[in-house]
Amino acid sequence: MNFKKSYFILAFLVAQFTYSQEGVAVYSDYLSDNYYLIHPSMAGAANCGKIRLTGRQQWFGQEDAPALQTLSFNTAIDEDGKSGVGMILFNDKNGYHSQKGAKLTYAHHLRFSRGTLDLNQLSFGLSAAFIQSTLDETEFTTFDPFVFGGIYQKDAYFNVDLGVSYHYMDFFTHFTIKNFLANRREIYTEGFESDNLQKYLWSAGAVFGDDSNLLFEPSFMFQHIPETKESNIDINLKVYKELEFGKLWGGLSYRRSFDGAEFNADGSIEEQKLQWITPIIGLNYDKFMFSYTYSHIMGDVKFDDGGFHQITLGINVFCKDKEWDCNCPAVN
Numbered sequence: 001m002n003f004k005k006s007y008f009i010l011a012f013l014v015a016q017f018t019y020s021q022e023g024v025a026v027y028s029d030y031l032s033d034n035y036y037l038i039h040p041s042m043a044g045a046a047n048c049g050k051i052r053l054t055g056r057q058q059w060f061g062q063e064d065a066p067a068l069q070t071l072s073f074n075t076a077i078d079e080d081g082k083s084g085v086g087m088i089l090f091n092d093k094n095g096y097h098s099q100k101g102a103k104l105t106y107a108h109h110l111r112f113s114r115g116t117l118d119l120n121q122l123s124f125g126l127s128a129a130f131i132q133s134t135l136d137e138t139e140f141t142t143f144d145p146f147v148f149g150g151i152y153q154k155d156a157y158f159n160v161d162l163g164v165s166y167h168y169m170d171f172f173t174h175f176t177i178k179n180f181l182a183n184r185r186e187i188y189t190e191g192f193e194s195d196n197l198q199k200y201l202w203s204a205g206a207v208f209g210d211d212s213n214l215l216f217e218p219s220f221m222f223q224h225i226p227e228t229k230e231s232n233i234d235i236n237l238k239v240y241k242e243l244e245f246g247k248l249w250g251g252l253s254y255r256r257s258f259d260g261a262e263f264n265a266d267g268s269i270e271e272q273k274l275q276w277i278t279p280i281i282g283l284n285y286d287k288f289m290f291s292y293t294y295s296h297i298m299g300d301v302k303f304d305d306g307g308f309h310q311i312t313l314g315i316n317v318f319c320k321d322k323e324w325d326c327n328c329p330a331v332n
Helices: 005-020
Strands: 049-058 069-078 085-093 097-111 119-134 152-168 171-178 199-206 215-225 231-244 245-267 268-285 286-296 308-317
Touching: 085 119, 268 308
Parallel strands: none
Antiparallel strands: 049 069, 049 308, 069 085, 085 097, 097 119, 119 152, 152 171, 171 199, 199 215, 215 231, 231 245, 245 268, 268 286, 286 308
């Protein structure tokens, strides 16, 4: 890899961190039975409360490689399930950069269903987030006026996420605006005019098949960042198999950006778009859930051949006796 390739990677990752990773980064962990992690309107939407613990590690063997840990909990707070609450704690470290934060969520669910015979639910959610960002420049030696060097910077700020979800029988869709408030930070935004950290997320999918045999769940998730005009899409397929002792499921996700960057490869100009592929496997046993996710970045320009490893552990609590009469794993 030549110097120009390396410079392209560095610039790309800085842009991704500065704008795309504010708050909880949007990876593929929502496919581990945790849409609440990215859509606040899913708090309390299921017939059970959900506790999910996730650990994510990138590029094993590389010093200061990105790592993320999240702990989330959401549940309904009334018998009818019309209101839900949730909480997310996260710790995100990427080399000299790190973030820690918490989100508190309230969601309200409007139901148009006839009891549990059919699922027809419109949900609204709001998450209030408190985030602390740090940048360790104690080892930096530079003449860049925006990189001070020799100091340890901290900045804390408040923001909100707004979301809406709709479930109708085996179909679902979600839309969320992350970082809804304009918010200027002391670090990262120095020298930039904009304080817009917003990100739009739109998910949709449906479940097909026989619950006693196999269920197929195709879905997609679209992301757009207005400030940088970056967009990408996830194309997903999950398969569920009911077993005597629980439910086995697996899937495949493909992410691709709509925009790319040019780089010099041995004298010729080429373009590369962000692409990664993510296989996932999981098991539900009684009230417990386990899943493993691996994401592999594709393309000629990348730091390392290693990928992202993620393990999610979960337990369902406060479960109601009745389930919806539909093939809807996210809420049943």
